[in-house]
């Protein structure tokens with residue numbers, strides 16, 4: 001059980017659970033088009049055990065029971081993502097009626113259960129047909145994405161409580177085009193520079209399209225880390241500064257101040273798209289809220305190998321099953337920093353949680369949530385206007401390059417039988433939220 005009371009968060013505070021389409025849906029035969037994760041995961045060496053999201057948690061069929069789990073825990077909201085290739089199989093043009101029907105059922109299912117839909121338009125499953133045209137490296141994606149956003153606004157906008165354009169643009173751009181860890185798996189500076197700008201430009205054009213088509217309560221979800229230096233040496237502090245700029249300030253600065261950090265512009269050099277400055281007003285369209293996903297800190301030191309600008313080191317703190325240090329103070333620091341330095345719009349913690357070894361008894365996860373919820377309360381005391389908190393994740397699911405090996409769920413999933421079993425952490429939320437909806 002958690003040690004605090006729901007009242008400490010105030011009556012308006014939103015508690016929710018989060019998932020993403022490719023990680024849970026399965027259901028690939030309703031006319032859904034291929035996505036970059038289908039081919040990336042089918043390529044040997046990219047994903048642990050060669051796991052793919054083909055079946056995942058079969059949420060496509062089992063969603064009623066999954067929504068019951070959300071309601072029964074007492075959550076107010078469900079953060080889910082629409083699958084672009086399920087709705088528009090080629091990325092542009094013809095719409096898949098079965099995809100529209102599926103999300104109609106899902107959104108109505110939330111409303112019937114008194115669960116507020118918090119939607120994400122893009123959680124990484126880019127239609128392959130668009131990757132064939134360069135995907136996020138192609139400036140035209142700003143138009144493709146805006147058209148998709150308009151479709152969502154028209155079909156679902158009046159039923160959505162809140163809508164985010166992009167989940168974690170750092171992952172979409174840098175992790176996937178510079179570090180090569182996620183689809184499409186590029187390791188190329190020019191590819192990264194283009195994706196880093198186009199993902200935020202497309203966010204802005206999507207905000208315009210959503211607003212023009214009547215959608216309300218619009219935001220973006222950034223993954224932020226608490227950047228720290230391994231030592232106080234000037235070299236390590238400089239490494240931390242560049243790490244922080246690449247991970248945090250590029251996205252915060254772009255979206256909230258129409259400004260990219262100079263240290264990153266220097267790093268990207270001639271590879272930035274020409275005339276990007278003209279797009280910055282679109283990149284920084286006013287938002288109604290900001291989502292922050294937080295898991296851990298980043299610890300930096302000066303690179304020991306020539307060519308690499310910086311290195312990350314593993315710190316001494318206790319680690320989750322995926323190797324990430326547990327650092328609740330980082331969440332307080334980030335929320336307060338964003339509030340003091342960037343924006344006064346409402347903040348939501350849109351993801352937070354930990355990977356733990358398989359099992360229904362997960363006391364370390366209960367403690368992780370306890371400490372991070374406490375970190376949110378502390379940030380609020382220090383003036384950050386945090387309005388909600390979403391646990392990642394409702395279910396054990398397809399953890400991208402880690403496949404099914406890493407489990408983040410409040411609910412255990414047996415992938416052979418698709419049986420769901422709530423864990424102790426689920427019951428801890430139930431204890432906190434029960435009877436309060």
Ligand code: FCB
Nearest residue numbers: 020167168223392399408
């Ligand atoms: C975030 C992703 C989410 C999940 C968690 C563990 O970066 O948004 O899909 O993989 O990490």
